Amino acid sequence: MSVTFTAALRPPVGYVVGCGCAEAVARAPRYGTYADAREAADRANAAPGTRRALPGCALPAVCPDYPLFADEVDPDGEVPCVNLSNANALGVLEALGLPVGGGGADADALEPGLPADVPDGTTVIPIVVVDAYGELPAPDFLARAVTALGLAPEDPGVPDLQVGCTLVGGRAPGYLQRRLLDLYGLAAWCAAHGRDVAWY
Incomplete structure (x- = not known):
């Protein structure tokens, strides 16, 4: 589970059959509807034999081994995202002063102190649940990112933890x-x- 920060959605300017590579999407023929692109992707995936890599694919050696899919074309081209x-996400949202919408009391247990012991002697590894989503104008988000960078102490990190398997x-x-610098770059874009900057 994750939180993704990206640009707020805009209506697509078309649809393509793609493999996920930006250059392949830029070179792909456009379809007027998602249904048309989906139908073309289904035909390509059902065709016998091995297909060729899509023009512009960044991974031409493995492209033919994976199915193609229908995708929207954003009016601004490839849109950055931070996942x-x-x-x-909990710490980043808090640094930005944005609501986390979840987490619960056990969220901090992922910091030092894990695993958490409970009375019957079993070990509990909590799962952080973050139900965060929203949208802000880019200048407002930029201001939050700059403020967070100015106020954030150096992050010492957290070591991996292994309990059994x-x-x-x-x-x-x-x-x-x-990550705050990545989000600053997203907001600048x-x-x-x-x-607007959106997250979900």
Whole structure:
């Protein structure tokens, strides 16, 4: 589970059959409706034999091994996004002063102190649930990112934790500052394209 920050949606300018690579989407023929693109993708995926890599695919050696899919074409081309795991999103949202909408009392247990012991002696590894979503004008989001970068102490990181066969991934030192810089870049892109910043 994760939280994704990106530009607020705009109506698509067309639809393509693609593999997920930006250059392949840019070169792909346009369809007027999603249904037409989906039908074309289904035909391509059902065709016998091995298909060729799509023109512009960044991974031409493996492209033919995966199915194609219908996708929207954004009016601004490739839209940046920043994806965070729920555990990492919690700290970033708090640094930005945005509501987390979830988490619960056990959310902080993913920081030092894990695993949490309970009275009967069993071990509990909590799962962070973040139900965060929203939208802000890009200048407002930029201001929050700059403020968060100015106020955030150096992130010391959190080590991985393994309990039996369960691994809870940690966080590298400086993670918070790197992600805030990524979000600053996203907000700057949104501001340049006249779009709000959205997260969900």
